Amino acid sequence: MxxxxxxxxxxxxxxxxxxxxxxxxxxxxxxxxxxxxxxxxxxxxxxxxxxxxxxxxxxxxxxxxxxxxxxxxxxxxxxxxxxxxxxxxxxxxxxxxxxxxxxxxxxxxxxxxxxxxxxxxxxxxxxxxxxxxxxxxxxxxxxxxxxxxxxxxxxxxxxxxxxxxxxxxxxxxxxxxxxxxxxxxxxxxxxxxxxxxxxxxxxxxxxxxxxxxxxxxxxxxxxxxxxxxxxxGQSIHDRCYRRPFYDKGLFAKTFDDEGARLGWCLYELGCKGPTTYNACATMRWNDGTSWPVEAGHPCLGCSEPKFWDAGGFYNAVSVPTSASGMNVLAAGAAGVVLGGAVAALAKKQTKAAVAHRQPVTVEELEAKL
Amino acid sequence: MSGSMEFLLWTKGPMFDIAIAIFAIGLLVRITEIFMLGRKKNFAEARAGEWGPGFRTMFTRTVADPGTFQRAPFNVVVGWVWHIGFLMALLLFLPHIALIESLTGLSWPALPNPVISLVTSVTLVALIATLVHRMTHPVKRRISTVEDYLVWAVVFAVVLTGWLAYYRLVNPYPLVLGMHILSAEIMLILLPFTKLTHIFTTFIARWYNGAAFGRKGVQS
Missing domain, CATH: 3.40.50.700 (NADH:ubiquinone oxidoreductase-like, 20kDa subunit)
Structure with a gap:
């Protein structure tokens, strides 16, 4: 130039x-x-x-x-x-x-x-x-x-x-x-x-x-x-034309079910619209032709920080990013083992206390007073 | 954690792992201990079976007997209202079901969001009523401990932040959603170590009661 x-x-x-x-x-x-x-x-x-x-x-x-x-x-x-x-x-x-x-x-x-x-x-x-x-x-x-x-x-x-x-x-x-x-x-x-x-x-x-x-x-x-x-200034969710379906509790469960064909809310399919701030829902793309949610795909949340590390694109916003059921089971199993150990220890202490019990007579108590 | 989205991702990631691990380990420690310690062996001859009356009592005790209702109608009615409201919001709100499904693979139909939001509003009012009652009732006030107020505050915070998040009353939204998830995580962490454990032990205790009555051959 x-x-x-x-x-x-x-x-x-x-x-x-x-x-x-x-x-x-x-x-x-x-x-x-x-x-x-x-x-x-x-x-x-x-x-x-x-x-x-x-x-x-x-x-x-x-x-x-x-x-x-x-x-x-x-x-x-x-x-x-x-x-x-x-x-x-x-x-x-x-x-x-x-x-x-x-x-x-x-x-x-x-x-x-x-x-x-x-x-x-x-x-x-x-x-x-x-x-x-x-x-x-x-x-x-x-x-x-x-x-x-x-x-x-x-x-x-x-x-x-x-x-x-x-x-x-x-x-x-x-x-x-x-x-x-x-x-x-x-x-x-x-x-x-x-x-x-x-x-x-x-x-x-x-x-x-x-x-x-x-x-x-x-x-x-x-x-x-x-x-x-x-x-x-406004979230995708707040300006989404599918919002009435969210409010009514009508959700597409898969990409090819009746709900998807009827244009219901994509929350369960992983839409990040609730946590994403951008103007896609109002300005749209390609000269105002359409935008991802209108095309039937959930919002990925691409205008938010760390969106690549924010969990699966197809997991709902409420789903944790890392924990799995197996981790919870493993933690529970560890709890069972630990609880068993605590109970066994308590039983052992009780047994030892019983074995070493030294009865006190009334006379002995009175002598101490 | 420089912004609201980073805060939300922290509550959904590392903090959730910590909370769910403490919850699972703590709860299983408590329950395993209860079962393993068991009760002292009863050498008396049993007059009837334990299992039937035990299970029956787990459910029959859910409804307060007329005497209890006459003595403390507020406790029975408001207690019922907010417990049911809390359980409905916890188990029948779609985002919660999606979370449970991601951990367990189990799912069930959700209620429409406006129903959940109405139930949550009622629960909030009922929870405030329980606090007012606790602080004004002469006996309740004297027997209340710090733990009672702590548990109330945590439960109230979970419901309130959930309600604020649903109505998107706090901006930016990731901040209020993160606050809701964090307060739920605090509740999970406290659950095994406070009276919140009753969520699980109530039914065990009732079974023991019913089983003891059944063994003695009295009405359970």
Whole structure:
């Protein structure tokens, strides 16, 4: 990608240059407002803010990841990824999407950092082998992931961690975590970190967070895991269209029974909707076509920490992650043996007491008084 | 344990293993000891069998005799209400059945959730009534020990957190679900070492009573 100075032009100017109509622009603003759960009256405010906003330089770092998050991003439909890259932001560095390769690519990153100190956004997908791990576990252009992350965030305005690997460590950090993988918020302490979790996250959530940052110039309201409340404020269960079946006690027992065909609740089939916070139930996937539960599969809970280690995907939320009936039986058997020993000891002590009993006469007692 | 989900996973994983192991070992120690110590050998000639009256008494004692009811109607009625409510919530709520099935392979049909939530609400009110009664009744107050209040608090915490979790009144949900599981685990741990053991020993004691009466040839 050619080096340029993205902060020169406002967003409004660049949109007009590209022939975007006022009407089209306002439509985009209204979509953004509704996506962020803001009242429609906010649309003109968003328009005014975006009109004046400078296109920020964005550096996208990919570490221990599967590119699923980028695949998801490229399927964003409101705003589309083309809108995002060409109109809204200046994506100066992204392994998968950039045309440049090798030294030229690394040069683009360094140039973007030098040109916009304190102003550029860093987006990270993938987890990072921690400072104590072997730096060779994952490298880009000869730099360890850890070194590249720390160097890049040093002068960033904010960091957006995209996907469950970047937000919580994800699959690389799953037990036994062979690469010592850590999340972005484990490592970056002196910059604001926004977490957009999910495996992958919903595309509009990625673009929506960026749009929010541009519109208001500050981070959105975040939950305890630094996730934007607008998208992660409600659980899947609370917004699930199958919730009435849960309340009525109507559950699919297998994937092909009558209940499954009638669209009953998937709790017994392992749905993690009750403990999962994400916007799948309301925003849905593939341009609003459907989402996992609608397709008949339980929620895996992919936007929550440690979801790979949270027990079987097809076990109900109430099922313990490790204990088995055999362990309980073994503990019970140990209890029987121990109880037998305690009882035998008590009997022995009683027998010994009887054998060694020394009767006391009334005279002896009186003599002691 | 940096967040609510980590807390929930701790209660569902390592803490559950610890609690269920202490429960199983402790309970079996107590029950094995009771059976092995047994009773002193009775050299008198038996007038009738022990088994029939023993088993009959296990069930007949469930209903209080009229005299007991007249003396302590509150104890009988409220005691019944909350015990039945607790058992229904424990054994007929789908997530609980899924947990039991994962450990034992046994399962049975669940009641609809609104029924369970109503039963749980009634149980909560009844439990509060038992506490008020214990603290205001002159005799009960004097014979109550720290253990009585501890056991009440643990049972109440289990029901209350379950009720809060069902209605999702605490945010984030993994926190309240973890609190519910943890309080149930505390109850499991305390069960073999407090009067909660009566869940299992009541029926053994009743059998011994009934068997003793049967042997003597008196009404059991």
């Amino acid at each position: 050619a080096a340029r100075k993205p902060t020169d032009k406002t967003l409004g100017e660049s949109l007009r240059e590209r022939g975007v109509s006022r009407r089209g622009f306002l439509k985009f603003c209204a979509a953004t407002a509704s996506m962020m759960a803001l009242p429609p009256s906010m649309a003109p405010a968003i328009a005014a803010a975006l009109e004046k906003a400078k296109r920020p330089s964005v550096i996208w770092l990919s570490f221990q990841e599967c590119t699923g998050c980028t695949e998801s991003l490229t399927r964003s439909h409101a705003p589309t990824v083309e809108d995002l890259i060409l109109d809204v932001i200046s994506l100066d560095y992204h392994h998968t999407l950039q045309a440049a390769a090798g030294d030229a690519a690394e040069h683009a990153r360094e140039q973007a950092m030098a040109a916009n100190p304190g102003e550029y956004l860093v987006i990270v997908d993938g987890s990072i082998p921690g400072p104590d791990a072997n730096p060779g576990f994952s490298t880009v252009a000869g730099h360890s992931n850890y070194a590249m992350l720390m160097e890049t965030v040093e002068n960033a305005a904010a960091v957006i961690a995209v996907g469950s690997c970047a937000t919580f460590g994800g699959l690389p950090a799953a037990n036994p975590n062979p690469t010592g993988a850590m999340s972005v918020m484990d490592l970056v302490k002196n910059k604001p970190v926004i977490n957009v979790s999910g495996c992958p996250p919903i595309p509009m959530v990625i673009t929506g967070v960026i749009a929010h940052y541009l519109t208001f110039g500050r981070l959105p309201e975040l939950d305890a895991y630094n996730r934007p409340m607008a998208f992660f």
